[in-house]
Amino acid sequence: xxxxxxxxxxxxxxxxxxxxxxxxxxxxxxxxxxxxxxxxxxxxxxxxxxxxxxxxxxxxxxxxxxxxxxxxxxxxxxxxxxxxxxxxxxxxxxxxxxxxxxxxxxxxxxxxxxxxxxxxxxxxxxxxxxxxxxxxxxxxxxxxxxxxxxxxxxxxxxxxxxxxxxxxxxxxxxxxxxxxxxxxxxxxxxxxxxxxxxxxxxxxxxxxxxxxxxxxxxxxxxxxxxxxxxxxxxxxxxxxxxxxxxxxxxxxxxxxxxxxxxxxxxxxxxxxxxxxxxxxxxxxxxxxxxxxxxxxxxxxxxxxxxxxxxxxxxxxxxxxxxxxxxxxxxxxxxxxxxxxxxxxxxxxxxxxxxxxxxxxxxxxxxxxxxxxxxxxxxxxxxxxxxxxxxxxxxxxxxxxx
Ligand code: FAD
Numbered sequence: 001x002x003x004x005x006x007x008x009x010x011x012x013x014x015x016x017x018x019x020x021x022x023x024x025x026x027x028x029x030x031x032x033x034x035x036x037x038x039x040x041x042x043x044x045x046x047x048x049x050x051x052x053x054x055x056x057x058x059x060x061x062x063x064x065x066x067x068x069x070x071x072x073x074x075x076x077x078x079x080x081x082x083x084x085x086x087x088x089x090x091x092x093x094x095x096x097x098x099x100x101x102x103x104x105x106x107x108x109x110x111x112x113x114x115x116x117x118x119x120x121x122x123x124x125x126x127x128x129x130x131x132x133x134x135x136x137x138x139x140x141x142x143x144x145x146x147x148x149x150x151x152x153x154x155x156x157x158x159x160x161x162x163x164x165x166x167x168x169x170x171x172x173x174x175x176x177x178x179x180x181x182x183x184x185x186x187x188x189x190x191x192x193x194x195x196x197x198x199x200x201x202x203x204x205x206x207x208x209x210x211x212x213x214x215x216x217x218x219x220x221x222x223x224x225x226x227x228x229x230x231x232x233x234x235x236x237x238x239x240x241x242x243x244x245x246x247x248x249x250x251x252x253x254x255x256x257x258x259x260x261x262x263x264x265x266x267x268x269x270x271x272x273x274x275x276x277x278x279x280x281x282x283x284x285x286x287x288x289x290x291x292x293x294x295x296x297x298x299x300x301x302x303x304x305x306x307x308x309x310x311x312x313x314x315x316x317x318x319x320x321x322x323x324x325x326x327x328x329x330x331x332x333x334x335x336x337x338x339x340x341x342x343x344x345x346x347x348x349x350x351x352x353x354x355x356x357x358x359x360x361x362x363x364x365x366x367x368x369x370x371x372x373x374x375x376x377x378x379x380x381x382x383x384x385x386x387x388x389x390x391x392x393x394x395x396x397x398x399x400x401x
């Protein structure tokens with residue numbers, strides 16, 4: 001009987017194995033995870049869960065009995081240490097498992113601060129796993145002083161939770177502005193203002209020189225000479241695709257495990273999906289770090305492992321929650337040359353254009369702009385910028401144009 005092994009029991013691994021069964025595969029399916037818990041959703045880790053407003057059980061994507069019912073063998077708390085693509089085996093502990101087809105859904109690992117600048121002191125946290133957040137939560141207490149390193153979405157979400165819990169928060173961003181890598185200056189300005197109103201000190205164009213402390217972190221020196229006294233630090237300086245196994249097995253890598261439009265790697269028996277995989281998109285090769293992409297690509301890979309031969313068309317979207325603001329992003333803004341901002345009451349949206357082509361929309365408390373922008377991008381339609389920026393324009397009418 002045919003054997004499929006999936007390494008990485010996160011969002012993509014869970015979606016892939018469930019889809020294999022849904023598509024009628026009745027061979028052996030094994031899902032292997034390094035973490036000791038069943039697959040769970042990560043987005044709440046830096047939002048409701050860290051805030052203490054969501055129970056751990058609600059993080060789980062499926063109850064454990066789902067895997068039993070679907071005859072998916074879950075092997076948890078067992079990192080795969082070796083992949084032999086020639087022999088078609090994976091090794092976990094002293095167990096060696098054979099596969100006919102393998103999927104790598106190994107996600108990503110956070111970049112860490114070097115030990116030489118205090119990255120290995122106590123109370124210096126990253127936000128990737130349930131264990132990371134459980135370790136951090138007790139420190140996020142009223143009156144504590146925190147430094148957040150990095151003004152991307154993870155850093156800003158952690159800052160919002162900490163500020164809400166009464167922590168005195170300073171956030172440093174080495175680039176000229178927060179969200180510089182992912183958003184236009186208009187969106188950065190919106191979130192800078194939001195955080196400042198909630199008492200977070202945002203320092204842009206300022207790096208971290210070093211953390212200080214004896215055992216636990218107790219202070220920081222910034223690149224402009226500022227010295228801070230601290231109780232804890234959150235590091236949100238980006239992630240790297242987890243490609244250790246793929247690299248050792250000699251698979252082609254290119255900013256992640258390089259897969260083709262069908263999700264297949266350079267080895268015909270090995271597939272990859274989610275954060276760890278890079279794939280062709282328009283004229284480039286990209287990697288997406290988001291739940292909707294992990295689900296869509298993993299489900300497509302499952303069907304393709306069974307011979308469907310489908311091509312992946314990414315339809316990027318993303319969200320972030322900070323205080324009472326829900327940000328929803330449709331599309332990918334890379335290559336934009338100008339933006340148009342629409343303000344309509346408390347709702348704000350930033351529309352990204354390349355020439356006359358609409359690429360992406362950042363919608364802040366504006367689900368309508370998000371939905372309509374998304375539909376237009378997917379349909380290849382581009383509304384006139386003047387119509388978008390005019391708050392009198394009924395956005396729905398743009399769909400009919
Ligand atoms: P993961 O879910 O990370 O799963 C990979 C799994 O593989 C991990 O459990 C890992 O331990 C395991 N693994 C790795 N190597 C091995 C090995 N050798 N053996 C066995 N197991 C292994 N996305 C959004 O769209 N919206 C959000 O608001 C959002 N917020 C986020 C907030 C946080 C704090 C984080 C960390 C992420 C957030 N994301 C968000 C991103 C989203 O969670 C990821 O893109 C998504 O989880 C990717 O799924 P994945 O399956 O590729 O990786």
